Amino acid sequence: MLSKGFWADRTPVHEAARSGEIVQLRQLIESGACVNAVTYDSITPLHEASLRGQAQCVKLLLDAGAQVDARNIDGSTPLCDACASGSIECVKVLLSHGAKVNPPLYTASPLHEACMNGSSECVQLLIDVGANLEAHDCHFGTPLHVACAREHLDCAKLLLQAGANVNAAKLHETALHHAAKVRNAALVELLVQFGGNIYARDNRGKKPSDYSWSSSATARCLEYYEKTPLSLAQLCRLSVRRAAGHRGLDKISRLQIPPRLIQYLSYN
Template sequence: MESPGGSGSLRGDISFWADRTPVHEAARRGEILQLQQLIESGACVNAVTYDSITPLHEASLRGQTQCVKLLLDAGAQVDARNIDGSTPLCDACASGSIECVRVLLSHGAKVNPPLYTASPLHEACMSGSPECVQLLIEVGANLEAHDCHFGTPLHVACAREHLDCAKLLLQAGANVNAAKLHETALHHAAKVRNVDLVELLVEFGGNIYARDNRGKKPSDYTWSSSPTAKCFEFYESTAVNRICQEFLFSVSFLGISRVEF
């Protein structure tokens, strides 16, 4: 078998090599002229390494927009998967490169590839790129995509303390009380002790009494007397007062003059 960079390879062929090819290296480094020369000489743009990484993965992960364009125009497979199942769009979102994301989407990249791992939206939330998150939402990203390790994109945004990303997801209709092993985004916000996240999640209906698989409420993950703990104390006391008021109103409405506890 000839080298992936040799003239005997077809640009659209799939090859399997343990090491990165010159095309991989040029794409990774953003060497546009070198990449163009390799393509023109017949190098395979879909050559894969032992972990199934293509040159398009390399360029996308490093935000090399011009290289991404060159590879796609030369026949690179836009939804190729690496050994982890990630597509170039996942990698572009991980890099936070909105330009690469736009190029990949314009070439037909699936915003909701059938993955069992992190989706492009997960990756955008992980990298903390509100621009990528907004664009993915606009083109129909699944807000409730579930990853066995991370949960939903909202879980990821809160675990990484990316407030802007979390707000965009919630405004788009993400389920604030979606659970991963009964753990909600509010549990994550409590664990990282982020008051702004806690307030945002409660504003959108986060359940302060939700219990995870250990039977713990979000407030159980805060330090006593910390700003986050005080925040939860306020919401819990407010909730109790509201319940009492509703109960007393019901009693009054029914005409009951005396209530014994």
Template sequence: MEPGAADSCLLGYVGFWVERTPVHEAAQRGETRQLQQLIESGACVNQFTMDSITPLHVASLQGQAQCVQLLLAAGAQVDASNIDGSTPLCDACASGSIECVKLLLSYGAKVNPPLYTASPLHEACMNGSSECVRLLIDVGANLEAHDCHFGTPLHVACAREHLDCVKVLLNAGANVNAAKLHETALHHAAKVKNVDLIEMLVEFGGNIYARDNRGKKPSDYTGSSSAPAKCLEFYEKTPLSLAQLCRVSLRRATGVRGLEKISKLNIPPRLIDYLSYN
């Protein structure tokens, strides 16, 4: 890169606000040849717009993996934050692009960036990408990361009714009774009236008697004769079996990523399957 271009790029990174550049446009549209030519001609890959969006943010949000690769190889800042504090990894998770997520992680993207908003794991749960959720957890994502609007990733997955994501989170050891203003995942499940979700949360130890900041239980958010209401009423009248209580207690004792510990227990395979919710 020529000295003049390098100086321009530095200005772009430290505070030179611009409108969307040709690099942004090429990255968004997935025009890899155009992007490569721009990079080779000295275009800055770290200039950001008025809302602090870099070309890497744009490419990640659109799931343009080849453009993400080109930008990273050209020195794009992997953990650049936009005006909302989101990083390219957050955007890649929002797009559900597992390829972009893997690329960003391979270049050192922080799986738990210091955000006050939704984390990459929150974004993956919003999108409903269980593959992204699983990958983020494998590399150390904080299962209890708290967003002031959404609560934990489990709250998000339940509110959006992404059952696959919910099961991945719960199996990884997410706190089923984590509260946002005393509102639990079961409150969300009751509000969206999803019986399958309610049953899954209860089986993992969800507290059907938990009350939110309005003093309401999950059942208070269901219609009196609806299927979710009948489901919760059944659990209120029929306590969990001893086997289920033991499973919940053991899973709680094994903590985060407990499946790894359970698989190593010297017990019959059938019991391991039961403890693993298979």
């Protein structure tokens, strides 16, 4: 009965938004249908359209008064759903209508969803509009944790370039632990270059190298960095970036130093 009730709770507006039936959706709105109707799990038509990348429906619903930051039973907003679908068009429409990029603490943010999906374009847009790089979800950790756990190298690099804390911990587990667990040597290399602590221990007392298979590329990479100090140039780069502070790329770009050094400090 519960399953039947769930589906019976859906309205024609939900269905039109979900399937991208723009003409039908417009007719329903003009006839007075409610654009903020919710299912038993608090899903609105705007959630449906956003999750399926129906940008025209998203705009039509918003123009008709849909609540841009409505939350479903899991706490997700339409912007979260648009990022989960990787629809940059929907993300832009929602942001232009005032969607909040930073939700309350300890819930998955739009940036988490974009990193989970591996949509680097969405990640960059969210960073540009002020997404909290250290937003912490109680299950997933920070967006960087998500990007590394899902092996989305491009997303991880964008976060790190923007100033994400490479050593942020979730139960003492860092992004490097995730990279080691998924056995991704390229991710390990990236994280170390941005100052990842190869000696960090998680709540089980294990270092990242403890999660790598012996003689694997990841194990060799971690072993190399455990035995070989970082170069002076790399240490200086990390020191300058720390001094610049959170989101310090703008400050770095204005330094009166050669462009080549600017590029080095910005990891370009």
